[in-house]
Amino acid sequence: MLFNSLDFAIFFPIVFVLYWLVSRNLTLRNVLILVASYTFYGWWDWRFLFLIAVSTLVDFYVGKQMYKTEEKRKRKQLLLVSLLVNLGFLVYFKYTNFFIESFVDSFRLFGNELEVSTLNIILPVGISFYTFQTLSYTIDIYRKQLKPTHDVIAFSAFVSFFPQLVAGPIERASHLLPQFYKTYIFNYKLVKSGLLLMAFGLFKKMVIADRAALYVNQVYNNVDDYGGVGYIYATVLFAFQIYCDFSGYSDIAIGLGRTMGFDLMKNFDSPYISKSLTEFWRRWHISLSTWFRDYLYIPLGGNKKGKIRTYANIFIVFVVSGLWHGAAMTFLIWGAIHGIILMIEKGTFTIRKKLFNKLGLQKSNLSNHLFFGFIIFTIVCFAWVFFRANSLSDSFQIINGFFNGVNLGDVFNKNTYLIGFKPNEFKIITIAILLLFMFEYLHRTYNVIKFLNNQATIFRWSFYLSIVLTIIVFGIYGDRNIQEFIYFQF
Amino acid sequence: MKKLVLKLLVFVAILASLLVYFDSFFIENDNSSVSSYRTVYEEEKESVSLVFLGNSHQGKGLDTNIINAKCETNSIKINGGGINIAQIYYNLLETLKYQSPQIVAIETWALIDKGVRYNKIIDSSGNLMASPYKMEYNKRFGKAKYKEIASIYPKSKLFHMFNAFRFHENWQDTEKWSKSLYSKFTYSASERSLDKKINWHLSFDRVKKYNEKTFSTEGMELTAYEEKYINKIIDLSNSNGFKILFYSVPVYRPFYNKTKEGFDVVHKEIKRISKNHKNVDFFDLNSLTTGFDYTCMMNEKVSDNQHVNYKGQIKTSALLANYLNNNYSLELKGVFQNNFLNTPENLIYNTDKVKQEEDFIGSVNKINGQFYNDIKGDKVITIPKHIMTINLEGWMHKNDISSSIGDKIVAFKKNNNFVYVVREDQLRERKAPMLVKKYGEDFENGGYELKLSKKLLETGSYSIFHIIRDKNKKYHMKNTYKRIIIE
Numbered sequence: 001m002l003f004n005s006l007d008f009a010i011f012f013p014i015v016f017v018l019y020w021l022v023s024r025n026l027t028l029r030n031v032l033i034l035v036a037s038y039t040f041y042g043w044w045d046w047r048f049l050f051l052i053a054v055s056t057l058v059d060f061y062v063g064k065q066m067y068k069t070e071e072k073r074k075r076k077q078l079l080l081v082s083l084l085v086n087l088g089f090l091v092y093f094k095y096t097n098f099f100i101e102s103f104v105d106s107f108r109l110f111g112n113e114l115e116v117s118t119l120n121i122i123l124p125v126g127i128s129f130y131t132f133q134t135l136s137y138t139i140d141i142y143r144k145q146l147k148p149t150h151d152v153i154a155f156s157a158f159v160s161f162f163p164q165l166v167a168g169p170i171e172r173a174s175h176l177l178p179q180f181y182k183t184y185i186f187n188y189k190l191v192k193s194g195l196l197l198m199a200f201g202l203f204k205k206m207v208i209a210d211r212a213a214l215y216v217n218q219v220y221n222n223v224d225d226y227g228g229v230g231y232i233y234a235t236v237l238f239a240f241q242i243y244c245d246f247s248g249y250s251d252i253a254i255g256l257g258r259t260m261g262f263d264l265m266k267n268f269d270s271p272y273i274s275k276s277l278t279e280f281w282r283r284w285h286i287s288l289s290t291w292f293r294d295y296l297y298i299p300l301g302g303n304k305k306g307k308i309r310t311y312a313n314i315f316i317v318f319v320v321s322g323l324w325h326g327a328a329m330t331f332l333i334w335g336a337i338h339g340i341i342l343m344i345e346k347g348t349f350t351i352r353k354k355l356f357n358k359l360g361l362q363k364s365n366l367s368n369h370l371f372f373g374f375i376i377f378t379i380v381c382f383a384w385v386f387f388r389a390n391s392l393s394d395s396f397q398i399i400n401g402f403f404n405g406v407n408l409g410d411v412f413n414k415n416t417y418l419i420g421f422k423p424n425e426f427k428i429i430t431i432a433i434l435l436l437f438m439f440e441y442l443h444r445t446y447n448v449i450k451f452l453n454n455q456a457t458i459f460r461w462s463f464y465l466s467i468v469l470t471i472i473v474f475g476i477y478g479d480r481n482i483q484e485f486i487y488f489q490f
Numbered sequence: 491m492k493k494l495v496l497k498l499l500v501f502v503a504i505l506a507s508l509l510v511y512f513d514s515f516f517i518e519n520d521n522s523s524v525s526s527y528r529t530v531y532e533e534e535k536e537s538v539s540l541v542f543l544g545n546s547h548q549g550k551g552l553d554t555n556i557i558n559a560k561c562e563t564n565s566i567k568i569n570g571g572g573i574n575i576a577q578i579y580y581n582l583l584e585t586l587k588y589q590s591p592q593i594v595a596i597e598t599w600a601l602i603d604k605g606v607r608y609n610k611i612i613d614s615s616g617n618l619m620a621s622p623y624k625m626e627y628n629k630r631f632g633k634a635k636y637k638e639i640a641s642i643y644p645k646s647k648l649f650h651m652f653n654a655f656r657f658h659e660n661w662q663d664t665e666k667w668s669k670s671l672y673s674k675f676t677y678s679a680s681e682r683s684l685d686k687k688i689n690w691h692l693s694f695d696r697v698k699k700y701n702e703k704t705f706s707t708e709g710m711e712l713t714a715y716e717e718k719y720i721n722k723i724i725d726l727s728n729s730n731g732f733k734i735l736f737y738s739v740p741v742y743r744p745f746y747n748k749t750k751e752g753f754d755v756v757h758k759e760i761k762r763i764s765k766n767h768k769n770v771d772f773f774d775l776n777s778l779t780t781g782f783d784y785t786c787m788m789n790e791k792v793s794d795n796q797h798v799n800y801k802g803q804i805k806t807s808a809l810l811a812n813y814l815n816n817n818y819s820l821e822l823k824g825v826f827q828n829n830f831l832n833t834p835e836n837l838i839y840n841t842d843k844v845k846q847e848e849d850f851i852g853s854v855n856k857i858n859g860q861f862y863n864d865i866k867g868d869k870v871i872t873i874p875k876h877i878m879t880i881n882l883e884g885w886m887h888k889n890d891i892s893s894s895i896g897d898k899i900v901a902f903k904k905n906n907n908f909v910y911v912v913r914e915d916q917l918r919e920r921k922a923p924m925l926v927k928k929y930g931e932d933f934e935n936g937g938y939e940l941k942l943s944k945k946l947l948e949t950g951s952y953s954i955f956h957i958i959r960d961k962n963k964k965y966h967m968k969n970t971y972k973r974i975i976i977e
Contacts, residue, residue, distance in 0.1 A: 006648060017495070186491045186494075188493060191494055192494070422663070423662055424661070461501070464501065465501075465505060465508070468505055469508070474658075477649075477655075477658075478655065478656065
């Protein structure tokens, strides 16, 4: 079920009302969450519910058994069972074809042609997300950082919690699971702020992301038909598309959770105003970055085993992160680019600091923000080319176009900036993006919601109505089809 | 939670009200199909005695101003290009919410036309096959609209119920949207629904193509699916107490002659239905006229579908009005919202009832270079057979009306069965320095000239009338006492 669908518009109010009717009975409430979550997921394809169920039951059992024993070997074996089951599903459904293709390609490099066909495997929606979420549970128990739950219903609800089931935020058991043991009292203000956040997420998704997709898809799916300026516009728009798509989803998820009394972790924090790539990764897909930090980077040794190992660990984490996003060389390169830039950033930290101090670039002022923000945004956009392109050859063609195919006359050419757009859409998306950034900038220093709450009813209601009407009038839906959230494919 | 649910309900109610209120802002108000439909809402409730329903054949083929003037009644016509009998049924359903007509007249082309959309109506998935002109969106939010939407788009009813959803992207074409909004705020629906591009007749090139073309009658039949909706309309007539008059707008004569067999198949069925139901009547103008000649048809591409031009419209409307006057006693139920009495047609068809206004002066100076002043006695200019065009020059002026060329109308009246009203956009401005010299600056805009194909008029003798519209859109008429004879 998509958040931006009529099905969900009917599903959510029903679940919401039922939820608060049974909220005082913990078991009944968790059963309701579980049923709602399985319905939500099964709406897409009920056959894959068994994957979630198996994953849940295995980790529930493993967690309990692991806690019972102090024997290190047995604990390791149990952890291995959890890893094998969860990562086994993930590898089979997500990476089988990638491995087959890579195997065939590597043979081809040596002049041998292999006649192997790929398998017809459907990638279950959200498998990368719930697998990582449930893995955090068993790993934390293995590390003795968490006690296992004995409530299978609460645990099942935690794994399949519908607001964040298919595209995160990837929650830690230590943060989310205890929330399933608490009863909540209906909090009008909290619910209202949740609904507002949902509306904001829908705005990002339907007005900006899905509109940008019209341009981006047209260029990236027909690379041969366009040139340098078209590639630049498409890549910049993709940067906004993926941000608004994914952060929009996260906003809806967090808002949904809030309407039910749950507190889900922040997943984005204005990443495009970062002044370094390190900062960018502290602000982008925070739940995944911290997951990799805690469950891959630190176990690999983090920064405790010397400079070379630190750089190697960074590189490994980002290559794995790339592959987590998608089973293709393009994602791997995307991850590698980020890994390499981060290594350079870390390696040149002291020199840069001295140099910037001398040049006066270290001060926190607007011009420095803009200067470094622009550089980081350019680097991120460069890497997005690999993330979005349909193939490696397309990526290289686009990058070649950046450097060799830019015709300045195309910059203000209608035929270029209106690719895939109807008249005036370029203006609308530009205004919407500017409004979004203004709002985010303001919200960092000033609580806009609090400001709203202090206003007269008529002003507040006019504002709420304006948001809904803006989505209705300027959103992309209907004839031009509802776009799935990009991160559903991961 | 009660507080939140209550507030949410209020919020949704306000939102829905706003969407309903702004519904008509999202449709193309300058489109004649849309406008024709919206006339239902612009008229005073329960003020209409006669409702005409049909598709484009009726839209192009009938002038309700003529019907109103000749029958002294109030009528509206609702038509959409290519709509079938099911859509006509839904249009009627909506109309009955606002009006209680004495007669509902249904043009039969929707029943005669072939093709799966007309003959089968419902597709294999059980959905109503609607015309591409989207008649369903022109209706107001309500039960009739819901029923129609549900039958066409059963899977996405909510999306199609609100024009704000369905046409939410209209803002992107700002030019089109502003044109629609301008039209909505400037003209009444009945003004907008007037088709002004109808003063052309079929060219000889197209006449030739028509004459050479063969037409199939396969599919020209009244299917059980169509009859099902006719029966639904009959049920409505029984419960609402109106009579049903099926009528046909004449088609191009060669087409009629080549497909008469098909017409007869459908007409025979309609006659059968009419025989079985005392509420149902049938007036077949095609068999009466055996179709119209090329001078009554619009210059359109060669196909099975032809539309009459203004000349055809005058003849159809006059014949139909005569039939209505002879067979029914129509009431004048109320006053039209647009003031039905205030039409050029009402003034011209009822000249004996109109008081001449002394301060409305003017004259027809010359026709095809011949001055009326040069003619002694009866002021008549004859257009001989070999002359194809009428070039007319004249002027008109009414005190206190600084009218532009768009407010001037010239009418040629042969008799009450043929009155040709030259619409505003056919006249051109003419500089008349002599007028200014003689009467003063106020007469600067008085002059006009008109170029008209003679074939758009019937042969015979015509009186020429001047009509002028003031700022309150009220029409004033003056007999010029000049005559023209078309040989």
